[in-house]
Amino acid sequence: MPRPVSARLLVVCCCLAASLQPARADEREQFFEKQIRPLLIDNCVSCHGPDKQEGDLRLDSRQQMLVGTNDVDALVKPGHADESRLLQVIQYSEDDTQMPPKAKLSDRQIDLVRHWISEGAVWPEAHDFGAANAVDVNAWQQHWAFQPIADPPIPEIPGAAQHPIDRFVRQRLMAEGISPSRPADGRTLVRRLSYAIIGLPPTLDDLNAVDGLDDDAALQNWLTQYTDRLLATPQFGERWARYWLDIARYADTKGYVFQEDRNYKDAWRYREWVIKSLNDDMPYDEFLTRQIAADRMAGSDDPVQLAAMGFLTLGRRFLNNKHDIIDDRIDVLSRGTMAMTVACARCHDHKFDPIPTADYYSLYGVFASSHEPKEGKSPLQLADLPKPHEPYVFVRGGAGNRGPKVSRHFLTALSEGEPAPFTDGSGRLELAKEIASPQNPLTARVAVNRVWLRLFGHGLVDSPSDFGVRTSPPSHPELLDHLATYFINHNWSRKAVIRYILQSGTWRQSSAPREDVAQRDPENRLLARMTRRRLDFEAFRDSVLSVAGNLDTTIGGESADITSEPFTNRRTVYAQIDRQNLPGVFRTFDFASPDTHAPKRFETTVPQQALFQLNSPFIMEQARRSADAVADQPDSDAVNNLYQAILKRQPEAQEVAAAAQFLTTATEVVPKGTASSGWHYGYAEITPEMNRVLKFEPFPVFHENRWAGGSKLPDPKLGWCSLSSKGGHAGGDLGRCPDRRWVSDRDCQIRIESTLKHASEKGDGVSGHVISTGQPVQSASAHNKSVNLNVDEVDLKAGDVVDFVIHCGANESFDSFDWKIVIKQSVDGTIVRTWDSVSEFSGARSSDRLSPAAQLAQTLLLTNEFLFVD
Numbered sequence: 001m002p003r004p005v006s007a008r009l010l011v012v013c014c015c016l017a018a019s020l021q022p023a024r025a026d027e028r029e030q031f032f033e034k035q036i037r038p039l040l041i042d043n044c045v046s047c048h049g050p051d052k053q054e055g056d057l058r059l060d061s062r063q064q065m066l067v068g069t070n071d072v073d074a075l076v077k078p079g080h081a082d083e084s085r086l087l088q089v090i091q092y093s094e095d096d097t098q099m100p101p102k103a104k105l106s107d108r109q110i111d112l113v114r115h116w117i118s119e120g121a122v123w124p125e126a127h128d129f130g131a132a133n134a135v136d137v138n139a140w141q142q143h144w145a146f147q148p149i150a151d152p153p154i155p156e157i158p159g160a161a162q163h164p165i166d167r168f169v170r171q172r173l174m175a176e177g178i179s180p181s182r183p184a185d186g187r188t189l190v191r192r193l194s195y196a197i198i199g200l201p202p203t204l205d206d207l208n209a210v211d212g213l214d215d216d217a218a219l220q221n222w223l224t225q226y227t228d229r230l231l232a233t234p235q236f237g238e239r240w241a242r243y244w245l246d247i248a249r250y251a252d253t254k255g256y257v258f259q260e261d262r263n264y265k266d267a268w269r270y271r272e273w274v275i276k277s278l279n280d281d282m283p284y285d286e287f288l289t290r291q292i293a294a295d296r297m298a299g300s301d302d303p304v305q306l307a308a309m310g311f312l313t314l315g316r317r318f319l320n321n322k323h324d325i326i327d328d329r330i331d332v333l334s335r336g337t338m339a340m341t342v343a344c345a346r347c348h349d350h351k352f353d354p355i356p357t358a359d360y361y362s363l364y365g366v367f368a369s370s371h372e373p374k375e376g377k378s379p380l381q382l383a384d385l386p387k388p389h390e391p392y393v394f395v396r397g398g399a400g401n402r403g404p405k406v407s408r409h410f411l412t413a414l415s416e417g418e419p420a421p422f423t424d425g426s427g428r429l430e431l432a433k434e435i436a437s438p439q440n441p442l443t444a445r446v447a448v449n450r451v452w453l454r455l456f457g458h459g460l461v462d463s464p465s466d467f468g469v470r471t472s473p474p475s476h477p478e479l480l481d482h483l484a485t486y487f488i489n490h491n492w493s494r495k496a497v498i499r500y501i502l503q504s505g506t507w508r509q510s511s512a513p514r515e516d517v518a519q520r521d522p523e524n525r526l527l528a529r530m531t532r533r534r535l536d537f538e539a540f541r542d543s544v545l546s547v548a549g550n551l552d553t554t555i556g557g558e559s560a561d562i563t564s565e566p567f568t569n570r571r572t573v574y575a576q577i578d579r580q581n582l583p584g585v586f587r588t589f590d591f592a593s594p595d596t597h598a599p600k601r602f603e604t605t606v607p608q609q610a611l612f613q614l615n616s617p618f619i620m621e622q623a624r625r626s627a628d629a630v631a632d633q634p635d636s637d638a639v640n641n642l643y644q645a646i647l648k649r650q651p652e653a654q655e656v657a658a659a660a661q662f663l664t665t666a667t668e669v670v671p672k673g674t675a676s677s678g679w680h681y682g683y684a685e686i687t688p689e690m691n692r693v694l695k696f697e698p699f700p701v702f703h704e705n706r707w708a709g710g711s712k713l714p715d716p717k718l719g720w721c722s723l724s725s726k727g728g729h730a731g732g733d734l735g736r737c738p739d740r741r742w743v744s745d746r747d748c749q750i751r752i753e754s755t756l757k758h759a760s761e762k763g764d765g766v767s768g769h770v771i772s773t774g775q776p777v778q779s780a781s782a783h784n785k786s787v788n789l790n791v792d793e794v795d796l797k798a799g800d801v802v803d804f805v806i807h808c809g810a811n812e813s814f815d816s817f818d819w820k821i822v823i824k825q826s827v828d829g830t831i832v833r834t835w836d837s838v839s840e841f842s843g844a845r846s847s848d849r850l851s852p853a854a855q856l857a858q859t860l861l862l863t864n865e866f867l868f869v870d
Contacts, residue, residue, distance in 0.1 A: 029124040030344060035112045038347035038397055043100045043109075059086075062123045078121035081114045124351075124470075140354040140413060144477060145339075145467035148441055151485040152478040165504035168479035169527050178517050181509040181529040186210030186219050188870050189508055190226065191648070192530075195869050196455055196502065197230040199239035199539045200546050207648050227502050231495050234555045237279035240494070242538055242573045243454055244274055246601070247336045247465075248291075248310070251579035251594035252559050254317040262580065266379045268558045269303075270310025271573070275556065277308075284447055284492035285436035288337055292432035295383050296425070306378035311336075313372060313380050316579065316595055323399055326367045330360065332597045337435050338442040339467035340411070347397035353468040354413035357393050358406045362419075365391030365408040369426035384425035410434040414442070442467055444484035444492075449474075451497050452483070453600060455507065457531045458523070465599035475525045511870045533869050536601065537589035538572040541618075544861055545569050547646045548622035549629060564711040565701045567618050588612060613862050617702060617843065620850055623861065627853035635660040638853055646860040659856055666852035677745030677798075679840060681707040681723050683731060684739035684805050690769055691776035693803050696739060699723065702843040720812055725841035727757070727818035730766050730808035740804040740837060742823060744796040748832070752791035754804070754821040758782040763814030771803045772796070782817070783809075804837075 044059040046052070056071060058064050065086070068074035075086045082088075089099040090110055098104070105113075116122075140146055154164045155171040166180075173180060184192070187207050194202035206226065213219040230236060252267045277287055290297060291311035299305040315332065318324035327343055334342035344350050345360040368389035370382040393403035407421035410431060422430045435443055446467065453459035460474045461467065474480045483497065490496040501507055511530040524531050535543060541562070545551040552569045559576040560568040563583045577586075579594045588608040592598035613619055626645060630638035639659040643651040651659070682698040699707035699718075705725065709718030713729075721731030721738050728738045744750070756768040765783025769776065772794050780787040794802070802823075808815045821837035850858060860866060 028119055028122040030341060031119070032116065032122055032124060033344045033351060034346065036116045039105075039109055039112065041348075042396055042398075043105065047100075066121060066123060076117055076121045078117065079119075081117040084117050084121075087113055087117060140469050143469045144473055145445065145471070146354075146413060146441055148439075149444060149484045149488075150481050152481055154482070155478075163504045163506075164482060165479065165501065166506050168476055168482060169506045172476060172526055173528055176520065176526060178520070178526060178528050180505070180527075181512065181514065183216075183505065183508050184510045184530065184870065186213060186223075187649075188510075189223055192869055193223065193227055193230060193502065195535070195539060197227070197239065197498070198233060198235035199242075199542060200235060200551075201543050201648060204644055204648055223508075224503060227499055231499060234275075234279050235553070236495075237275040237277075238555070238571055238573045239538075240278050240454075241271065241275040243450070244278075245271060245573075246592040246598040247332075247450075248274075249315055249332060249592075249594050249597050250310075251314065251577040253577070253579045255579045255595070257317045257320060264314055264379075266307070267310060267314055268574075269307040269378070270314060270380055271559075272556050273304065273307045273310070275573075278494070281493055281495045284487070284494060285438075285443075286492075288436045288443070289429075289432040292333065292435070293429040295381055296429040301377060303378040306376070306381040308380075309378075309382050310380040312367075312382060322368075323394075326364055328596070329367050330363050333363075333435075335465040335597050335599070337446065338414075338440070339446045339461075339463075339465050340442065341466055341468060342411070346394075352470050355411065358404070359409075359411050361391045361393045361406050362409045363431070365389050365406070366422065366427045366431055369408065370428060382428070384428070388426055414440060438488045444487050445480055447494075448483040448487050448497055449480065451494065452501065455498070455501055456527070457533050458525070459600075463599070465597065476527075530870070534603065535867055535869065537586065537591050540589070540867065541572045543866070544619065544622045545571075547861075548625040548857075549645075550622060550625050561711075564703050565617060567621060584608075585612060610862075614858075615842070619858060619861065620854070623850060623854040623858035626857035627851055630853055635663045638663065639856070642853070642857055642860060646857060647863070647865055662856065663852045666855065677743045678835075679837065679842070680741040680743065682739050682741065683709075683718060683721050683735075684737045684803060685735040686737055686769070686771075686805060686807065688734065690734075690767065690779065690805075690807055691771065693739070693771055693805065696741060696803070705843070707843075720815070725838050726820065727816065728806065730806050730812050730815035730817065732808060732812045734807065737805045737807050739806075740819070740821065742802045742804070742821075742835065744798055744800045744802075744825075746798050746827065746832075748796055749826045750791075750794050750796060750802070751824045751826075752778075752789070752794075752802075752821065753824070754789045754819060754837075755786055756780060756782050756789055757786040757818040758784060758815075759818070760784055760814045760816070764809035764811070766809065766815050766817050767807050768817075768819060769803075769805045769807065771805060773800045773802075777802075 040059050047054045048057045048059040050058075050060065057075070059075070063069070064072060065075050066078065073085070076084045087110075089097045090105050090113060092098045092104045155167045157167050157170045157174070170180065183189075187210060190202050190207050190210055194200060194206070210219060210222060213222055248270075250267070250271060252264055253262045254264060255262070277290075290305060290308040292309070294300065294305050294308045297305075312329050312333070315325065315328040318328070327346055331341075331343035334340045340355065341350070341353065342355050342360055342363065344353075345355045345357050347357075349356045365388070368391065369385050371385055372379075373381070373383045376383060388408065390405065391408065392405050395401040395403040408427040409415070409419035409421050412419050414434070424430050434440065438444070445461075446464070449459045449461045450464055453464055460476050460480045461471065462475075463471050483501075486500060487493070487497050506527055507530070509527075509530045511532040514529055517526075517528045521528060542551065550569045551571070554570070557570075557574060560570045560574050562568055562570070562572060562575045563585060577594050582591070582594065588606065589612075590601050590604055592601055626642060629645065630641045633641065636656055639656050640651060642659075643649060643655070680696075680698065682696050684693045684697075685695040686693055699709065699722075701708055701710050703711040706722050706728070707724075708722035709715030713722060714720050718736050719732045720729040721736045722728045723738045723740055731737055752770065754770075756766075758765045761784045763783070765781055767779060767781040768787075768789055770778040770789055770791055772791075773796070777791050777794060778789050780789050796802075804819065804821055806817060806819070819837070821835075823835040824831055825833045825835065
C-alpha cells in the first residue's frame with residue numbers, strides 16, 4: 001500500500017536486520033561464580049586440582065580449561081558446547097569416558113555446563129581457584145564505592161552556568177577540550193520532560209504554550225513550572241514505579257510450583273504501594289525500610305503498608321526450595337539497594353568484593369528467621385519467627401554440610417570494626433536501618449545513579465547493581481557524591497533529585513549528533529549533548545493509546561491481560577506479568593525478566609518489533625480509533641488533525657499534499673465496503689446438506705497462535721471451534737463450523753491442492769467442504785486418516801470467495817484436524833501467485849482492512865518521530 005512521502009517523516013516499513021544482544025559480561029561472570037565454579041569444586045577439583053592431577057588435568061586451571069597445554073588440548077571450546085571435551089565426558093555416553101566416575105551429574109547440572117559454554121565460557125579472572133592466586137583481599141578498602149560520601153566543592157568555571165551539575169560536567173568537558181551543546185528548543189524540552197516524568201506524550205496545549213516564549217528566562221520559568229506540575233500528577237508514580245518493579249523482579253505468578261496455585265493473587269497490592277509511595281514522595285530511606293521490615297514499623301496493622309514487603313515475597317518459588325528462595329531474597333536486597341553481589345558468596349568467599357561466606361549466611365539467618373504467616377493481615381508480608389534461626393555456614397553451599405556458626409549481622413565491610421549481632425527478633429529491622437543509613441556509603445549513591453540512568457539512558461556508574469571492586473569508576477565521581485549528598489540533605493526525596501537534575505543545562509542540551517566529539521566520546525559518557533532515546537515498551541504502548549484518545553487514566557487496580565482481545569486500555573504498568581509464560585511481545589520489546597533482579601533493560605533492534613507495529617491487531621485498533629476522530633472531514637483537515645493528534649505538530653505543506661493525495665488514491669483503489677483479498681478466519685453456518693454457506697462471522701479473538709471465540713477453550717459461545725496455521729478444531733453444530741475463507745483479488749482461474757487429516761482413533765472424525773461463491777465444489781470425510789480435497793479448475797471474479805469449511809460428526813469430541821491448502825492462481829493460463837494456508841496464516845484481521853485514514857494514522861505511529869525522544 002502506498003505511504004505518504006515526507007521530508008521529516010521517517011517511516012518504519014520494513015524489517016530491521018539485527019541480532020539480539022548477548023547477556024552482559026557481568027551477568028555471565030556471576031553465572032560462572034554462582035553455578036559453574038561451585039560445580040567444578042564439588043565434583044572435579046578433588047581429582048583434577050592443586051592436590052592431585054589425574055590424567056595431567058587441572059579443572060581449577062583457566063589456562064588448561066580454555067586454552068590447553070603442550071600435552072593436553074583445551075577442555076572447553078567457548079560457544080561450541082557439543083565440541084567441548086568437558087561436556088562430552090559428563091554426558092556418560094556408553095562408548096566414552098564417564099566423569100565424574102562416582103556418579104553422573106544431574107540433568108540440571110549438565111544443562112548449566114552446556115549453557116555456560118554456549119554463552120562463551122566466561123571465566124572472569126586470569127587466576128585459578130587456589131587461594132594463593134586470589135586478588136588482593138584489602139583492595140576494596142581503597143575502592144571509591146566504599147569511601148564515605150563526601151560533598152565535594154562545586155567547581156569554579158569562568159563564564160559557566162550557575163547550576164552545580166553543569167559545573168561538574170563542564171569541568172570534565174574542559175579537560176577534554178570539548179564544549180557543551182546548545183540548548184534544545186522549547187517544544188523538544190516539553191516532550192522530553194513529559195516522557196521523563198510521566199511516560200506519556202505532552203498535550204498539544206503545552207507544546208503550543210512555549211512557541212511564543214522567545215525570552216530564555218521566560219522559557220526556563222515555564223519549564224520549571226511545567227516540571228512541578230508533572231511531578232505532582234499521579235501519572236508520575238505509574239511511570240517511575242515500573243523502574244522499581246524491574247529491580248524488585250515483580251510478577252503476578254510464582255513460576256513452576258508443581259500442582260499448587262501459581263498465582264500471587266495480591267501481587268498487584270505491592271505495585272499499588274510502590275505507585276502511591278512515589279506519588280507521596282515517601283523518603284527513600286523509609287521506602288526501603290518498609291519493604292524490608294514493614295511488620296516492625298508504624299502502621300504494622302495496616303495491610304496497605306504491609307504490602308510493601310512484596311519486594312521480598314514476590315520472587316520465584318524455586319519449586320518451594322527454601323534455600324533458593326532465601327538466596328533470591330538476599331540477591332534482590334543486596335543488589336537492589338546497595339549494588340552488592342552478596343549472593344556470589346553462597347558457596348565461597350566472594351572472589352573480588354569484601355563479602356565472606358559468613359556475611360552471606362548472616363543474612364541467610366535473618367531471612368530464615370522470618371516466615372510468611374498464613375493468617376497475616378497481608379499475604380505479602382513477612383513476620384519474625386518466635387525463635388530466631390541460628391545460622392551456620394553451609395560449606396560449598398551444601399545445606400547438609402555445616403561449617404562454623406555465625407551471628408545474624410550486617411555486612412562486615414560496611415560496619416565499623418566487627419559487625420554487632422542483630423538482637424531484635426530476626427534482625428530485619430536492624431538490617432533495614434543499616435541499609436538505609438546516611439552513613440552507608442552505597443545506598444544513596446546507588447539510588448541517585450539509578451535516577452540518572454532513567455533520565456539520561458546511562459548511569460554515572462555503568463553497572464547500576466554492581467558497585468564492587470571490578471566496577472569501572474564513575475564517569476563523574478564528584479558529581480555522583482554531590483547528588484548523593486543533595487539526596488540525603490533533601491530528606492531522601494526522589495522528586496527533589498529528579499527536579500534538580502531536570503533543571504540543569506546538561507539535561508536540557510540538544511541531542512543533535514556532533515562530529516567533533518563522535519570519535520572521542522562515542523557513548524556520550526562526557527555528556528557533551530543529550531542522548532536521543534527510543535521509547536521503551538510501556539511508554540510506546542501507553543503513547544499509542546494516548547494519541548488515539550483511548551487511554552484509561554484510572555490509577556491503581558488489579559493486573560490486566562494486555563495481550564488478548566478485546567484489548568484493555570489500561571496503562572502498561574498494570575499488565576499481568578506471568579513469570580513462567582511471559583508473552584512474546586514483552587520479550588520482543590526488551591521487557592525486564594521477572595525471574596530475577598533486573599538492573600537495567602537491554603535495548604535491541606529486531607525484526608519482530610517492526611512486524612508487531614505493522615501487523616498487531618492492537619496497533620490497528622488504535623489506528624482505527626485515530627481515524628474515527630477525523631471521519632467525514634475533508635482530506636486536508638483530516639491530515640492536519642492526525643498529525644496534531646499523533647505527532648503533536650502541524651504538518652508541513654508538502655506533508656499535507658502527499659498525505660491528502662494518498663487518501664484520495666487509496667479510496668479510489670479500495671472502495672469502501674470492499675472485502676480485502678486473501679485469507680479470512682471465522683466460523684460459518686452451513687445448510688443441512690453442507691453445500692452452502694449461509695453466514696460467515698470472523699473469529700473475535702486471536703490468542704496463542706489460533707483464532708477462536710475467546711482466549712480460553714472451550715469458549716462459552718463457540719466451544720472448541722477454532723483455526724490455527726495447520727488446521728484447527730471443529731465446532732459442535734452446523735452453526736459453528738470453522739471456515740478458512742479465501743477471497744480472490746482479481747479475475748482468474750484457480751487450482752486447489754489440499755490434504756485433510758484427522759489423526760485420532762477416538763471420536764467419529766470430521767468432514768471437509770470446499771464451497772466456491774456459494775456453490776459446492778468438493779467434499780470428503782476423514783476419521784483417523786488423511787484424504788485429498790483437490791479441485792481441478794474454477795473460474796472466479798475479483799471478490800469471489802472460496803470457503804474451506806469443517807463440520808463435526810455426531811459430536812465434536814476428538815475433532816482436531818490438519819488441513820493444508822495450496823491455491824495456484826492463474827490468469828490466461830499463466831500462474832500469477834501461489835497461496836499457502838500454512839505459511840500465510842496470520843493474526844491480522846484481513847477481513848477488516850484499515851481505511852485509508854487509519855493507514856495514515858498507523859504510518860504516523862511507525863515513524864521515528866513518534867518512537868524516539870530527542
